Amino acid sequence: MSRSVLTIPLRQHGNSVGLIIPKPYLDALGLQKGAQVDVELKNGRIEMRPHAGSSINELMASYIPEQHNYEDLLPGDIGNEIVKD
Numbered sequence: 001m002s003r004s005v006l007t008i009p010l011r012q013h014g015n016s017v018g019l020i021i022p023k024p025y026l027d028a029l030g031l032q033k034g035a036q037v038d039v040e041l042k043n044g045r046i047e048m049r050p051h052a053g054s055s056i057n058e059l060m061a062s063y064i065p066e067q068h069n070y071e072d073l074l075p076g077d078i079g080n081e082i083v084k085d
Contacts, residue, residue, distance in 0.1 A: 006022065008022075
């Protein structure tokens with residue numbers, strides 16, 4: 001996508017105000033309806049980027065058992081993992 005500046009009107013949505021993101025911008029970021037974005041106010045500008053985290057549903061949807069090798073785990077290790085905060 002070439003660099004360009006669009007002027008987009010802000011619209012009332014209940015008690016909030018929002019903007020419509022043009023499809024070419026969504027496509028360039030790999031976003032679609034329902035996606036989450038991180039928004040940050042930085043040096044007088046609003047920066048938006050695709051959310052880096054994944055939901056458990058997204059992680060499970062991308063899980064492919066054949067790509068994981070559990071042969072190196074000792075018997076009894078599965079389910080007895082230690083999680084440190």
